[in-house]
Amino acid sequence: MAQAFPFSAIVGQDEMKTAILIAAIDPGIGGVLVLGDRGTGKSTAVRALAALLPKMRAVVGCRYGCDPAETASHCEACAALRGSGKSHLIPVPVVDLPLGATEDRVVGALDLERALSQGVKAFEPGLLAQAHRGFLYIDEVNLLEDHLVDLLIDVAASGENVVEREGLSVRHPARFVLVGSGNPEEGELRPQLLDRFGLSVEVRTPEALADRVEVVRRRDAFEQDRAAFIERWQKDDERIRKQITAARKRLAEVTITDAVRERISALCAALGTDGLRGDLTLLRAARALAALDGDRIVGDAHIRRVAAPALRHRLRRNPLDNSGSSARVERAVAELLV
Missing domain, CATH: 1.10.8.80 (Magnesium chelatase subunit I, C-Terminal domain)
Incomplete structure (x- = not known):
């Protein structure tokens, strides 16, 4: 996995960074929509979030990363596992949903390899399963195909993904923070999807000369030596990580x-x-x-x-x-x- 640009090294765009942190503290707010010019750090900020977030505790062996502290869960697969009391810390998922993704890739489908080799009908989880308890990121969300928009609206409302096809009948939890970015000049979002975003942020190209120069300087330094640049900002990212943890407890x-x-x-x-x-x-x-x-x-x-x-x-x-x-x-x- 490519190393992400440090969240704390992003110049300006305070409204966007604050909105992302708020969504990390209270996922129930409903996600963040970031609209603005190209090259203003929209996708950079979202991908930086993956390295910033504190790890979460999950049931060992559960393919959906269910929370062991939840007594009521829609995940039937990990019901027996939860009784074992075994849990571990895993990174909070930040999953990209590409515009060209098929519906099977998003919701999950029949595991063809097991079906052909073993004759077993098994479910292969999709992107919604991978994003459970994390973030689902859609770049150019305003260009997303209508059938995927309808699907996302249903799952975001219910917190559950239901798959019934090819002889399979599977339901699993799919509660995630939806983060979308796009350029409003390329088309508007459907009102139903727009309403699902808790916060909407506008970002613009920096106008101050000093800010533009600093953005270019930091990006160039990152491209020249990523490891050294990340290490330079590690303490600042760690400070924000602790701030998120403390805010969640204080909420x-x-x-x-x-x-x-x-x-x-x-x-x-x-x-x-x-x-x-x-x-x-x-x-x-x-x-x-x-x-x-x-x-x-x-x-x-x-x-x-x-x-x-x-x-x-x-x-x-x-x-x-x-x-x-x-x-x-x-x-x-x-x-x-x-």
């Missing part, structure tokens, strides 16, 4: 007052977001950010920082307002969070 202790809940809902109502998914996402994102910052109480400062990523992709088009969704969110935040 349940973070307090949200009724007054803050009211301001969150008032903000969503003022913007006219559809349904209540925006309210819930903004609340959870603000709580995860507070945990990341080491704060015990969610305040207006946390809401301000995550309001745009949580809400910008949930706004209806307003024919009387030509300003972008980000500007509308920022304006509403300025009016309601004094």
